[in-house]
Amino acid sequence: MSMNTTARQAAERCGAAFNSAVAASAISAAWELGLLDELKRGAPLDITAFSDQHDLHRGSLQAILFALSSLEIVDLDDGRDVAKPGPSFGEVYRCKAFFFWLTRGYGDLFTNLASSSRNANRTDGFIRRDPYAISLAARDAGRLFIDPLLVSIVDRLSFGKIADLGCGSGEHLIRMAIGRPELCGVGIDIAPAALSLAERAIANAGLTSRIRLLEADASALAPTPDLTDVDLITCFFMGHDFWPRQRCVHALQQIRIAFPNATHFLLGDTYRSTGVPASRLPVFTLGFEVAHAVMGQHVPTLEEWLGVFEEGGWACTEQHLLDVPPFTGLFCLSPR
Numbered sequence: 001m002s003m004n005t006t007a008r009q010a011a012e013r014c015g016a017a018f019n020s021a022v023a024a025s026a027i028s029a030a031w032e033l034g035l036l037d038e039l040k041r042g043a044p045l046d047i048t049a050f051s052d053q054h055d056l057h058r059g060s061l062q063a064i065l066f067a068l069s070s071l072e073i074v075d076l077d078d079g080r081d082v083a084k085p086g087p088s089f090g091e092v093y094r095c096k097a098f099f100f101w102l103t104r105g106y107g108d109l110f111t112n113l114a115s116s117s118r119n120a121n122r123t124d125g126f127i128r129r130d131p132y133a134i135s136l137a138a139r140d141a142g143r144l145f146i147d148p149l150l151v152s153i154v155d156r157l158s159f160g161k162i163a164d165l166g167c168g169s170g171e172h173l174i175r176m177a178i179g180r181p182e183l184c185g186v187g188i189d190i191a192p193a194a195l196s197l198a199e200r201a202i203a204n205a206g207l208t209s210r211i212r213l214l215e216a217d218a219s220a221l222a223p224t225p226d227l228t229d230v231d232l233i234t235c236f237f238m239g240h241d242f243w244p245r246q247r248c249v250h251a252l253q254q255i256r257i258a259f260p261n262a263t264h265f266l267l268g269d270t271y272r273s274t275g276v277p278a279s280r281l282p283v284f285t286l287g288f289e290v291a292h293a294v295m296g297q298h299v300p301t302l303e304e305w306l307g308v309f310e311e312g313g314w315a316c317t318e319q320h321l322l323d324v325p326p327f328t329g330l331f332c333l334s335p336r
């Protein structure tokens with residue numbers, strides 16, 4: 001007996017949801033194992049040669065690529081020996097960081113969604129996220145989506161010392177320092193795992209003498225000699241950690257006090273979506289909002305962000321809204 005259209009559509013959606021969950025993990029793994037970068041080079045990927053070269057289990061690689069083929073991210077031959085980029089490859093490659101963020105950075109949270117919803121389990125440290133993986137994801141997304149805009153903004157500014165709040169991998173500081181031989185920087189992050197990633201990257205770039213790292217809560221900084229001569233503050237993909245509102249107002253005021261000579265503060269963050277039904281949300285948004293809701297973290301809307309700067313002691317002189325990551329804004333702030 002043939003299914004009616006509604007039942008068939010429901011079955012297709014159900015299958016697509018299941019396959020997407022598998023494919024999301026496969027995208028992360030393919031990036032982490034170097035498969036995506038190898039495919040990006042354009043030559044057909046010989047799976048046996050790749051697994052031999054990198055000491056990887058061939059069957060696992062075939063399975064990962066098979067999962068990618070379910071969304072036409074790769075074309076796989078019948079024997080599963082050779083893979084080539086498929087029609088969805090370019091977009092998935094561009095957005096790979098979001099999958100890595102979801103499955104590696106917040107994998108534990110999504111695995112334990114039910115247990116985290118029980119009040120009895122919501123005790124200190126009940127959420128385990130992977131700051132190292134989150135920093136790697138943010139670094140890739142920053143390079144692709146933030147940097148082009150950022151370069152056009154900072155090229156107009158004059159500054160000698162920069163502080164990056166929630167610096168993660170240190171990528172933004174490194175990029176700023178390369179090509180500006182006079183520039184000094186300080187990276188501030190609360191997570192030791194992120195700071196060790198940053199420390200290695202800064203050393204590899206030969207910038208240890210110019211970029212210092214500080215383990216601290218960026219919302220509760222005290223003025224120190226190292227911070228008072230900073231003239232440019234940046235903060236990407238962490239501002240929502242300052243919320244709820246009164247806490248954010250206080251954090252912004254505290255940042256003004258800790259950096260008395262800062263003339264510019266560039267704050268870029270993803271805000272809460274409005275006006276788009278869940279079924280039509282683009283990549284990243286659903287995961288970002290679900291994860292933060294489960295963590296009990298308020299993600300402000302664009303309007304909420306725009307309504308907090310003045311009270312926090314800053315004037316928003318420019319705002320730039322990005323298409324990717326969706327619902328993301330870059331706010332140029334100056335002391336009031």
Ligand SMILES: C[S@@+](CC[C@H](N)C(=O)[O-])C[C@H]1O[C@@H](n2cnc3c(N)ncnc32)[C@H](O)[C@@H]1O
Pocket residue numbers: 131134135138139142165166167168169171188189190191194216217218219235236237238241
């Ligand atoms: C999503 S990552 C973004 C990293 C980096 N800004 C980037 O764009 O690549 C957020 C970072 O903010 C850090 N973070 C979160 N809350 C913080 C706080 N209150 N003070 C300092 N760092 C914080 C996290 O440890 C993490 O490294």
